[in-house]
Amino acid sequence: MLLKTNTKKLPVIGYVEKHTKKKMWKRIINERELWIISIILLVWVGIFAYYPMYGVIIAFKKYIPGQSFSQAQWVGLKYFIQFFNSNQFPLVIRNTLAISGLNLLFGFPAPIILALLINEVRRKYWKRFVQTVSYVPHFISWVVVASLIFSFLGNEGLVNTILQSLNITTKSVGFLNEGKYFWGMITAANIWKEAGWGSIIYLSAIAGIDEELYQAGAVDGLGRLGTVWHIILPGISGTIVLLWILGIGDILNAGFEQQLLLGNDLTRDYYEVIDTFAYKYGVQRGIYSYGTAVSLMKGVISVSLVFFTNWFTRKKLDIAAL
Amino acid sequence: MRNYYKEGPASKLFDVFNTIILALIVFLVVYPLWNQLAISFNNNNVAASRNIYFYPKAFTLTNYEFVFTNSSILEGAKVSFLRVIIGTAGTLLCTGLLAYITTIRNFSGRKFMRRVFVITMYFSGGLIPTYLLMVQLKLINTFWVYIVPNLINAYFMLLIASFIQNIPESMFEAARMDGASELQIYFKTVLPICIPVFSAVAVYAAVGHWNAWFDCMIYNADGKWDTLQIILRRLLLEQEAFQKIHNELIAASKFRNLTSEGLRAATTMIVTVPILCIYPFFQKYFISGITIGAVKG
Numbered sequence: 001m002l003l004k005t006n007t008k009k010l011p012v013i014g015y016v017e018k019h020t021k022k023k024m025w026k027r028i029i030n031e032r033e034l035w036i037i038s039i040i041l042l043v044w045v046g047i048f049a050y051y052p053m054y055g056v057i058i059a060f061k062k063y064i065p066g067q068s069f070s071q072a073q074w075v076g077l078k079y080f081i082q083f084f085n086s087n088q089f090p091l092v093i094r095n096t097l098a099i100s101g102l103n104l105l106f107g108f109p110a111p112i113i114l115a116l117l118i119n120e121v122r123r124k125y126w127k128r129f130v131q132t133v134s135y136v137p138h139f140i141s142w143v144v145v146a147s148l149i150f151s152f153l154g155n156e157g158l159v160n161t162i163l164q165s166l167n168i169t170t171k172s173v174g175f176l177n178e179g180k181y182f183w184g185m186i187t188a189a190n191i192w193k194e195a196g197w198g199s200i201i202y203l204s205a206i207a208g209i210d211e212e213l214y215q216a217g218a219v220d221g222l223g224r225l226g227t228v229w230h231i232i233l234p235g236i237s238g239t240i241v242l243l244w245i246l247g248i249g250d251i252l253n254a255g256f257e258q259q260l261l262l263g264n265d266l267t268r269d270y271y272e273v274i275d276t277f278a279y280k281y282g283v284q285r286g287i288y289s290y291g292t293a294v295s296l297m298k299g300v301i302s303v304s305l306v307f308f309t310n311w312f313t314r315k316k317l318d319i320a321a322l
Numbered sequence: 323m324r325n326y327y328k329e330g331p332a333s334k335l336f337d338v339f340n341t342i343i344l345a346l347i348v349f350l351v352v353y354p355l356w357n358q359l360a361i362s363f364n365n366n367n368v369a370a371s372r373n374i375y376f377y378p379k380a381f382t383l384t385n386y387e388f389v390f391t392n393s394s395i396l397e398g399a400k401v402s403f404l405r406v407i408i409g410t411a412g413t414l415l416c417t418g419l420l421a422y423i424t425t426i427r428n429f430s431g432r433k434f435m436r437r438v439f440v441i442t443m444y445f446s447g448g449l450i451p452t453y454l455l456m457v458q459l460k461l462i463n464t465f466w467v468y469i470v471p472n473l474i475n476a477y478f479m480l481l482i483a484s485f486i487q488n489i490p491e492s493m494f495e496a497a498r499m500d501g502a503s504e505l506q507i508y509f510k511t512v513l514p515i516c517i518p519v520f521s522a523v524a525v526y527a528a529v530g531h532w533n534a535w536f537d538c539m540i541y542n543a544d545g546k547w548d549t550l551q552i553i554l555r556r557l558l559l560e561q562e563a564f565q566k567i568h569n570e571l572i573a574a575s576k577f578r579n580l581t582s583e584g585l586r587a588a589t590t591m592i593v594t595v596p597i598l599c600i601y602p603f604f605q606k607y608f609i610s611g612i613t614i615g616a617v618k619g
Contacts, residue, residue, distance in 0.1 A: 027430055033504050034429050041420050041474065045438060048471050052447025052455050065457070114347070120340055132602055133348045136355075139597050141533030143551045147558055147590045148354040151361065151583070158357065161373045192350070200609060218327045224336065227327055257536060261555065275449075282450040283540060295448040 059293035079293035111198030134196025146261040179270035209235035249306030362587035385588035421482035485519035522607035
């Protein structure tokens with residue numbers, strides 16, 4: 001290493017001797033090109049990433065458009081309390097937890113099961129074909145997905161046409177206009193869109209399982225199902241738990257784009273989640289502080305949930321993500 | 323993988339069962355798009371040809387004719403393409419440069435730079451402060467609001483840095499010995515070597531830009547910088563938008579029979595087909611991108 005060290009200190013990569021400022025300055029001047037580039041990058045990240053982080057402070061202030069973030073008047077926890085006491089609070093929380101809950105219940109196992117099924121395929125080309133097709137939906141936008149859903153579930157859409165021609169119903173079912181269908185629809189859409197993409201991680205985890213374990217299992221008399229249950233699942237359990245922890249931490253993120261595209265005034269009572277609520281009041285109605293307070297509250301709870309779940313699984317199962 | 327277990331009849335039965343299920347899944351993925359394709363080639367004005375399952379009952383190219391000659395849709399396509407190209411190039415250059423800097427072993431600011439950006443992966447100001455920032459920066463109703471805030475992405479930085487670290491240091495040392503500046507090294511040596519990881523990042527970035535609609539909605543409400551996705555969204559949700567687009571050419575008799583479903587289907591296909599064509603070729607790149615990402619956590 002190019003560090004000049006004295007005999008008292010051990011050379012460590014990146015360690016800069018502190019006892020001579022002159023050496024540090026000399027070093028910086030030596031690396032000035034890199035530092036100039038770095039400063040430009042730091043300015044960028046300061047403006048576009050850190051300044052909005054500072055801007056979160058307006059959750060505690062009464063922000064009026066046109067002011068800078070520092071100018072606004074301090075109001076403390078007023079908007080947080082307002083949110084808790086608002087009559088929409090229970091509804092918003094209910095919808096958020098319901099949609100996230102359904103996503104975890106059905107959407108979490110889906111990529112795992114898909115990965116297991118794909119893994120059992122023997123023919124190479126069929127396997128690759130299924131995989132390639134399965135992640136197509138990940139690459140199309142939610143706007144396109146909404147368009148497809150409208151075509152299927154609309155009043156004159158395919159599903160209604162089939163239901164009527166089979167005489168199961170006489171009138172069109174308002175899949176898109178009645179709140180009670182919303183949760184099922186959005187869960188199904190989420191699975192359709194992301195299960196294939198999610199299976200990639202599990203498939204690569206399965207690929208990482210030591211081959212000797214399979215041999216040992218066969219010697220012990222495990223059949224095909226036994227191999228899955230006793231070798232594959234335990235082998236990817238680390239990945240599963242890690243993603244589960246992140247999933248729980250994400251539980252207040254029940255989606256945003258989907259609701260805005262698939263929902264309408266008739267289904268508002270079922271689709272309004274924390275993020276759309278913050279958007280409605282914060283951006284659409286211009287009550288910036290209120291919206292920011294709601295988002296901040298959600299962010300703090302989410303981070304706490306991740307840490308808590310991580311601690312919990314470390315205690316109980318000895319596995320941790322962080 | 324080889325089978326180590328015994329192949330019984332139950333196992334063979336499962337293979338059949340598995341193939342059926344996977345075929346069903348493939349069908350479920352492909353059919354909605356196929357159906358939309360059929361609707362887009364159909365003249366939906368005729369009641370008899372309303373229920374399309376696999377093929378158009380009244381074949382017509384009018385929907386597409388309209389889409390390709392309509393000025394607002396063409397403008398949207400132009401904006402979308404520009405955004406993808408400039409945005410992706412910008413992200414690759416800037417994030418790549420950042421990633422390169424964090425891999426220079428003797429650089430004293432290396433860890434600091436890396437940490438500053440990694441923090442942004444976990445914490446952010448959120449929607450409203452970011453929106454207010456754009457207002458303060460006067461980026462509202464401009465094209466650049468699509469590009470500048472997305473120039474650097476910490477996750478991509480980790481991917482690219484991880485890739486560069488696997489390259490023997492000697493390549494860069496040689497250039498450094500020759501007295502090349504770091505920027506020169508970046509452009510002449512690093513960029514050509516990094517083509518595989520840049521391809522992976524390019525796929526993510528390009529798809530992200532192509533599919534983005536929400537930033538257009540909140541920042542560019544004026545409509546001057548509409549992208550294709552936003553136009554499609556309007557067709558989806560606002561009947562008046564369809565009327566407005568339709569009225570422009572209502573005099574021309576050949577477009578009299580357009581319906582909103584047909585027009586929407588054609589626009590949907592146009593928005594989707596470019597992605598479908600490109601992504602199979604870049605598969606191996608973005609899969610390796612995920613696995614590197616998984617290792618880094």
